[in-house]
Amino acid sequence: MAYWEENVRKVEPYVPGEQPKVKNIIKLNTNENPYGPSPKVSKAVFDFDSLRKYPDPAVTLLVEKLAEYHNTTKDRVFVGVGSDDVIAMAFMTFFNSDKPVLFPDITYSFYPVWANMLGIKYETIPVDKDFNIIKEDYYRENGGIIFPNPNAPTSKLVSRDFIIDILKANKDSVVIIDEAYIDFAKEGSSIIDLTEEYENLLCVRTFSKSRSLAGMRIGYAVGNAKLIKYMNDVKYSYNSYTMNTPSILYGVASVEDDAYFKETVKKIVDTREKFVKEIESMGFIVLPSAANFVFAKYPGRDAVDIFDEAKKNGIYFRYFDQDRIRDYLRITIGTDEEMDKVIDFFKSYL
């Protein structure tokens, strides 16, 4: 090995869900929205000549629009290239203690990847046998706390009171609640407003799920102005212009069409409820879902076999070859028609 190679940061990268190049498949493996973005997005034209110029480094238009949407001020909003970029920046900015960062053992699998990449100490806290996060486990010294609510890939939601208890026990470290899927939970589940009261709380959101804009890479965080300022300092030390011109304008157009947003979210929730009822009646065990996906197992059948067979039939689920969840499939909620085909497949296969 050449000497230069010894100083390379060697990492075990995150493996994203497959993006198959085959057409005409039912793609339920990466929690994308089955509906396209708001038609208003396609009308957000811009002058092509203006692309010769750098975008606004402060992403002002989108930051202001999100501040308005959340009834807050623009110094409390941070925008990044998808929530992955936002969370990576938050790890870099806030998780620099000698004490371990805490997150559940069953959760978004990118958390340990970021920690390893950045040399951040962490400890995973086992969820219980029903995949519940136990709040008391987080009442201890730590260098930060992060979990998604609803959790991924379990789809399980914790209550606002649950998070308030964690916040009360953790004034000394930054607590990040990753609300990637919160729009699919019942109203009033979000803790985004608590960022007014708890200066160490950061709430992260994405446009990739409920806003149908995964292809644009837009995520954001809301928190105390001090938190946001620290994150922006790190962002400006990394890449001054992360958001390109179309992402800013399409993001704004998406937030402006609240009716479309609510309508598509409701459709997905309705489809989810119907789908869950159907597959439960077939014998599936389904965790209570507050997300745009369900986490389900079929007793007596290996999940990997169902996964493989579905794929052969042009239906893509997500399977995690990982302790404790090896029996489960994560199934994104598509359109009614797509879920009917999934049910047909289950009926003929199982």
Add this chain to the structure above:
Amino acid sequence: MAYWEENVRKVEPYVPGEQPKVKNIIKLNTNENPYGPSPKVSKAVFDFDSLRKYPDPAVTLLVEKLAEYHNTTKDRVFVGVGSDDVIAMAFMTFFNSDKPVLFPDITYSFYPVWANMLGIKYETIPVDKDFNIIKEDYYRENGGIIFPNPNAPTSKLVSRDFIIDILKANKDSVVIIDEAYIDFAKEGSSIIDLTEEYENLLCVRTFSKSRSLAGMRIGYAVGNAKLIKYMNDVKYSYNSYTMNTPSILYGVASVEDDAYFKETVKKIVDTREKFVKEIESMGFIVLPSAANFVFAKYPGRDAVDIFDEAKKNGIYFRYFDQDRIRDYLRITIGTDEEMDKVIDFFKSYL
């Protein structure tokens, strides 16, 4: 200060050139291209509905197009959100030695910012009194080397042989040549082909200058397949999907229109030569430029005064309040008409 605040990564962020919101100014402060992107870019339409899906994490279409353009293979190309993202990833990936990374004292001011942010040891090596990089200064133990060629903000070019000598003396660390402005240098100046011979050489490029796409945030690196693999591992540990769908498609369309690219680059070089001649005849001292900007001083006048007065007249230059270059202005080359107005301003003001 709350305890959580003690563990925040505190940084002195990079300050990008001003993006004034005033209209009708002559904006020569951030080295943007005065011409719009290729008209083919505006024809690179995509299905808006497809934005609901994640973009291709491997950015295959653009990586393949760039590989073809540079007559190389796709495993030797890395694409990121502007060359800033590419260089930040390269710092994270390659500069992890205990020895200091070396770069010139007068250079792209983001290098020390990245090093500070990432806790990387570095040493700046003074350029000589004529702003030349002295290659022998880099014949010593180090944890990596980086400089732009042509250098910024001096606009001065070093030869291929100069870089070959540095490479021969530095087999043990990664050498990064930042070719953001190389398309404005005389043909045959690039060392991109040397990445075939030197496995520790990384050549970085951007779409923000010669390709008129600053607003899209596209940069890339070419290097040995091993280097690129290491960078991709870090990228996938940071954010799997950095490039959004429009940036991939617009990038491809831009590379496909080589005639337009060559034509606009030539126009800028012609304008530069004319402009330099004119202002030299007025008494300016101008460093020999191989970029789309010039670095110039006017003996007997404070650069900051010219800078301020120009701004009042709607003409934006870049001024660095920094030792050794406080006498200079960095002036981006705009259209002939814009540069004529600059000359008129100089004539009336000086």
